[in-house]
Amino acid sequence: AQSVAQPEDQVNVAEGNPLTVKCTYSVSGNPYLFWYVQYPNRGLQFLLKYITGDNLVKGSYGFEAEFNKSQTSFHLKKPSALVSDSALYFCAVRDSLLTGGGNKLTFGTGTQLKVEL
Amino acid sequence: DGGITQSPKYLFRKEGQNVTLSCEQNLNHDAMYWYRQDPGQGLRLIYYSQIVNDFQKGDIAEGYSVSREKKESFPLTVTSAQKNPTAFYLCASTDTGGANTEAFFGQGTRLTVV
Helix, strand or coil: CCEECCCCEEEEEEEECCEEEEEEEEEECHHHHEEEEEEECCCCEEEECCCCCEEEECCCHHHHEEECCCCHHHHHHEEEHHHHCCEEEEEEECCCCCCCCCCEEEECCCECCCCCC | CEEEECCCCEEEECCCCCEEEEEEEECCCCCEEEEEEEEEEEEEEEEEECCCCCCCCCCCCCCEEECCCCCCCCCCEECCCCCCCCCEEEEEEEECCCCCCCCCCCCCEEEECC
């Protein structure tokens, strides 16, 4: 089975400060990991993904994520937060050993990021 | 522009009614999905389809039905059997070329029972 946890319901950060949104996962095989962002009453937008290779993945809008296999984590980061980054962030995982289920993703419960002036 | 279109954006349903949510994609993706989003619960999979004329139940299929008669379309019907249908519904699609491909999402339909 595949699962993902986002331990923080909300993260508050001041504009210009670095931000981290945490995500841990559990899979049987190798993980395919994704981050999405959602603005109010909108769909999810893809930010970045980890498939294999370099543990630091760069994505849209200056976001990056660090894959750590020993800690089974995939934390989202940004060096300098903007007020416009305020949104709901979802981590998602797909197990490389998952068969018969298409490309189903399992999502975390989401973390609300609030960036203040 | 390629993408996924969900309609309507807002939908109101009376008790005991069936309603159908539309999802259309022009990305030429084989797989399509319906998720339900409730506050604090993330996204939960209702149904998915990997190919035309075939679909599978997800984690919370009870009270819902789908069809996949065309590659581009994957409508979701919320039946009167769904006890708590008020939620935000999201449709997504993926290219089944590989498990490492990201999902593309529509803008969602907010369903409210009145």
